[in-house]
Amino acid sequence: MDLANSSLPAIKVTMADASKLLRVNNIVKSQQDNRDYRGLQLANGLKVLLISDPATDKAAAAMTVDVGHMSDPEDLPGLAHFCEHMLFLGTKKYPNENAYSTYLSENGGSSNASTYADNTKYYFDVVHNQFEGALDRFAQFFIGPLFTDSATDREINAVNSEHEKNLATDVWRIRQVNKALADSNHPYSKFGTGNEKTLSEDPKRLGINVREELLKFHEKWYSANIMCLAVYGRETLDELEAMVISRFSEIVNKNVISPRWTDHPFLPEHYATKVSIVPVKDSRTLTLTFPTGDLDQFYKAGPEAYLSHLIGHEGKGSILSELKSRGWSNSLLAGHNTLARGFGFFDIMVDLTQEGFENIDEIIKIIFQYINMLRTGGPKKWIFEEYLNLSEMQFRFKDKETALLLVSSVVHSMQLYPMEEVLTAPYLISDWRPDLIQNLMDDLVPEKCRIVVVGQKVEPICNEIEYWYGTKYRSEPISEDVIEDWKSCGLNENLSFPMPNPFIPTDFELCTGESEVKPYPVILHDTPIMRVWYKQDTEFKKPKTIMNFDFSSPMAYSDPLNCNLTHMFVQLFKDELNEYLYEAELAGLRFGVSNTSNGISLSISGYSHKQQILLSKVIDQLFNFEFCPKRFEIIKEQMHRALKNFNAEQPYQHAVYYLALILTEHAWTKQELIDAVSLVTVERLEQYIKDFLSRMHVECLIHGNVNKQKATALASIVEQKLKTTNANTLPLLSRQLLLKREYKLVNQESYRFETENEFHKSSCAELYLQCGMQSDSANVFIDLVSQILCEPCYNTLRTKEQLGYIVFCASRKANGAQGIRFIVQSAKHPVYVEERIELFLDSMTKQIEDMSDEEFNRHKDALAAQKLEKPKRLSTLFNKFLNEISLQQYHFDRAEKEVAILRNVTKTELLDYYKSNILSMGPNRSTLSIHIVSTADGGAGNSNEIESTPVINELIDRRPNTIVINDLAVFKSSKELYPMVQPYIDIQPKGAKSKL
CATH class of the missing domain: 3.30.830.10 (Metalloenzyme, LuxS/M16 peptidase-like)
Incomplete structure (x- = not known):
């Protein structure tokens, strides 16, 4: 493993140095791509891709840093992930914890981040004319984060809540069992998410100051020379370049070397092993895992793509075809994953039927028979060329991505490929290298295989428990007799190479049409x-x-x-x-x-x-x-x-x-x-x-x-x-x-439905405020309320009060009715959480009253931009039209009509709507609460915390008029239904006319 050399001198880039940059102007793009691209390397080593699109509604940026949770300190699992969380909560230039999120929210934007094994990615989008302000705030993540004491203590709760959300999720549980069985000295074995124990309890016991460690981690690894930035806006390439240089040249180059792990986490003694894992869900899968090297260097040849294409094939003569004919499987996936720089895995995952679960060894034999067939037949150039042609066709006619999707995907490619190939490399292969295919096939042998069997039937034999998730499992060597049986399995006459694909198109001509094409479906x-x-x-x-x-x-x-x-x-x-x-x-x-x-x-x-x-x-x-x-x-x-x-x-x-x-x-x-x-x-x-x-x-x-x-x-x-x-x-x-309709709640009445969940430690409260039938005007008001509440709701309930990791606020439109809902998944009891939501809603009255005209108009503009955003691909526009047809409303110009109303909405009108429909004492307010109470160990319904009984009962007593729903039929029989929204164009109901 190569680590950063801390003895190398840091390089501070000045604005004078910023002119010393490298430009790449020969970035290859698809034929129909009308955007302009330029690559840069700033004087501080930061790699940048500029994307200019004069027609874009949204601007976006993404940054990757070549460090992830495999670089966590040994005594602080989850620190890289925690650092990712903390960068959102204030910088020296913008010290308010929600300055970044507020700016994006008020300007039609969004943001997120992810921590992986060997890199961390941050990204955002915003309305195009507010890009510069968003980019300035974004840059400060990498220049001057605050990591305040108060935010540090609070945000540990968010990381812990995120971990608890994953505790009963099988994909996380299975992954961590595999990590636990790897070489314990390899960073792959680390617990990457982190939780309260690793970031609070253990550090306090060991005398570790987590904030100081965050600063050290950021100082050590957040270096310009291992970062890549992609920016996408309406501005010209020269204007984007100036925006980037003026903001990101301040990032210090510490001459860090990106970590690379050339040793594989699974050693020879870990091969030929069978792992049985008990899942939470009733699922049954078989996975064959073969350790490999890092294949990213061979991206032009794609040996793993060739083998994935064949092993994962589902046509006649495939592994899946043979397994389905025997009633043993319903699906099969195959593919290579470079988990981190230096090593990877080739996985074959089979979904098992009940009968298939009883024939696992035979299924594995069929898989090796297919691999033997590939090995015996040798790499086929025609298959490679067919795959190449399909890839070229896909790239040539690929749909235009949204700004956010493009920057968040291409920024990862910038870490792997030459700048001129960042758009083409993920799609195109060109080098016929049968030797590389053969080398990879040499890794797919029984003696190097690890078998993972997932199913509830294995519980009686599972005698070990994984530490972080509590997953029951068993690990045992596969007998030499079984390995030899697989090695000598020979061929299977039912397995064969696929035939040439008859569906590959050859006619790409565009249809000639009418002289005047209507803007909407007819x-x-x-x-x-x-x-x-x-x-x-x-x-x-x-x-x-x-x-x-x-x-x-x-x-x-x-x-x-x-x-x-x-x-x-x-x-x-x-x-x-x-x-x-x-x-x-x-x-x-x-x-x-x-x-x-x-x-x-x-x-x-x-x-x-x-x-x-x-x-x-x-x-x-x-x-x-x-x-x-x-x-x-x-x-x-x-x-x-x-x-x-x-x-x-x-x-x-x-x-x-x-x-x-x-x-x-x-x-x-x-x-x-x-x-x-x-x-x-x-x-x-x-x-x-x-x-x-x-x-x-x-x-x-x-x-x-x-x-x-x-x-x-x-x-x-x-x-x-x-x-x-x-x-x-x-x-x-x-x-x-006729379409289904929505039940109408009675004004000034509150309803509550409660049920239990035994699988997750977290509970959930959902508060829904029904606000009447859908119409252009009603939709505008509920969407504007949602736009204004969304960011402060998240900031108050998640960031400040730390109620839980999942906090959600949005309008809901269904069956002709509409309203707004608030969802908080929390370790706290839903009754307590609902009370916090109600207090938040009441507190927002004054915030709306005190809101400046400028801020109010920003919210209106953000909502208008969201509604008027142009579809980037045919499927998006198609789904918009199809939705109107499915609703039988046919309101194809809905966005334009709603925005016209939105432009004239005053703050006074919105405040009146809020006080009438949202405020707790509003005359038109009607609510339905859904409480999911956890009865799992440590859950709110199975807790000894002092507030879980007296305080909860007191909170329930505060709302004596709440109607508890105990019987669905009784509830529905007592309510009237909203009428359906009438079509917006004069059109006969579908079907045959009903006669009187």
């Missing part, structure tokens, strides 16, 4: 059984089209059984088509199908050229669908597990679920769905599919590289199938297609 075809919306793309100009078909039927969600039958239909349909569709997806032609509360939604997106072929195949299969009884049982068991596993989801996810369950007109509980699983039989499903296809309405949207003639041809594929003798589909009446 109805191309309308009958009682099918309505077709169509919009030709004139903005993105790519050879891509997206289409969606909603097959609506009141049967789909009429009761829990039918809901489950619809789910089974969809899952079996996807399962049956998987091999056929996989090659299409590799070629950039994606198919999706999902069950909805109205029926089944089917979509096809990607390159236009061969979509008609795919659609014909899919629709033909849909209306002539037959399924395998063995796969039926596997999918049924998978559905049952998924429903049960919801219990182990995060408490805030439960709060969101229960709110929707209580307020939505027709909604089935998870338990009702679980109870109905036993009623799902082969015979019932066969009959259900026939009935479903016999009566329905299809609503279609086609948008992209398509004209009226092609759109009509695509839609007719579906319509003709609806009219065939086999299907003989009849139309539905329009009143059979």
Whole structure:
């Protein structure tokens, strides 16, 4: 391991030195990319990518520092992660703890950061005309952080809350078991997140001042020469360059050497090992892990991409195809991960069925038989060239990223690749290196393999407990006989290389269209059984089209059984088509199908050229669908597990679920769905599919590289199938297609629903304030309230009061109604948390009253910018149109209409709205609280803390008028429903007319 040499002199860069920089102007970009790029290396060693886009709504920046949690001091696990948290809480130039977040919030921005094993990344976006101010505040993270004593003590709670959020999450638990079994002297084995014990209790016991250690860590590692910065704005490259030099040249170059770990964390004695792990959720997986070197240096050849492509293939002759034919697996993933500079892993992960769990050794043998087949056949140049062509096509026609997405992704590439290749390297490979492929295959052998088996069935044999997460596991060597069996497994006649991909498009011509293209979708075809919306793309100009078909039927969600039958239909349909569709997806032609509360939604997106072929195949299969009884049982068991596993989801996810369950007109509980699983039989499903296809309405949207003639041809594929003798589909009446509505809470009444969760130490409080029906004006007011409350809510409840890591405030619009909700996942009891939310809401009255006109207008401008932000890709615009069609509101110019109203809203009007709808004594206020109370060890419902009983009871007594919801049916039967929002354009209801 190479460590920074602290004896090297630090270099302070002056403005005079700032002119001594290197420029890179030959950055390769895709053909349709109209942005300008320039690379820089400042005199202090900071690498910079400038991105100029005169049309962007948002500006953005991201910074990576080549240090992560593997560089934590031995006696302070989690310090790198804690440092990331603390940089947000005040700098010498901007000492207020929320100065950065407030500036972004008031200017339509957002921010986040992540700590990885060997680097830390920070990023933000903001409205384009406020970029300079945001960038100035951002730069100070790396120049003059304060790390105040008060913030240090408080923010430890946030790190601890984040850790507790992960305690019952299997991905974190499994990862830490693997770390625990590595070489204990290797930094990979460290506990990277940190918690109260590592950052407070242990340091106090050892006499360590955490703030001083933070300063030392930042001083040692936050050096300009191991940082990379990407900035994206409307300004010219020269203007962006000047902005960067004036702010980031102050970062000191300490001549740090980025840590690199050439020794692998798993030593030869760790090979040929089987690890059994007990998960929280009822999941079953098998993972084969092969230690490798760092392959990033071979990025132009991509040997790991070649092998991942083949081992992870899902077509005929693949590992997955063979495992599914035996009923042992539903999915397989394969890929290489360079976890940190110097070493990596090649992983093959198999999802196991019940039968597959009993045949793990045979599954592993099949995997090695496939690898033997690859080794025997040798690297195939045609496969490499096909993969290369697909990658080139993807890069050539790639969609434009948002400003934030581009800077946060490219800044990582800047650490790995030459500046001129930062855009191309993640996509393009060019060097045919069969020797590198062969070398990597030499690592994929039984004697170097580590096996990880995850499943609740292994609990009886697990005799060890991982320290940080309490995960039960067992580690044991694999017998030499088993290793020899895998080594001599030979070949399998059912396994083969894939055939050439027939879906690779060759026609990238753009359609000629009408002389005048409408700005919004128009109805191309309308009958009682099918309505077709169509919009030709004139903005993105790519050879891509997206289409969606909603097959609506009141049967789909009429009761829990039918809901489950619809789910089974969809899952079996996807399962049956998987091999056929996989090659299409590799070629950039994606198919999706999902069950909805109205029926089944089917979509096809990607390159236009061969979509008609795919659609014909899919629709033909849909209306002539037959399924395998063995796969039926596997999918049924998978559905049952998924429903049960919801219990182990995060408490805030439960709060969101229960709110929707209580307020939505027709909604089935998870338990009702679980109870109905036993009623799902082969015979019932066969009959259900026939009935479903016999009566329905299809609503279609086609948008992209398509004209009226092609759109009509695509839609007719579906319509003709609806009219065939086999299907003989009849139309539905329009009143059979009415959308679900929302229950109306009574003004000046409060409702509370409480339930328990045994999986997580954290509880959750959700407070929802219902504010009436949706309309342009109502939407504007609730969104503006949310805009103003969002940052102070986070600052008050999370940063200052440290109630929990997850603090959320946003408007909610569903089923024609709207309101605002507050979610706090906390170690505190939900009753206490709700009281803190209420006190916050009351305190905001004065803050709004005292708000200057300038600040109020900034909030309005930020909200307007958010609403008017232009979609960057076809799919974003498509989803915007599809949402309006699905809501049956057809308000395609919603953003423009709402912003016109927003411009005229006065502070007095907003304050009146706030006092009436949000303030605790408001005449129009109505609330629904969801309390998820933890009964886990140490949870709020199982705590001996003094405040957990008397104080909670006192807080409950303060709200004597709160109505407790104990019975869902009783609650719903006592409430009226809001009417549906009427369409914004004059359009007949879909389906056949209902006659009086």
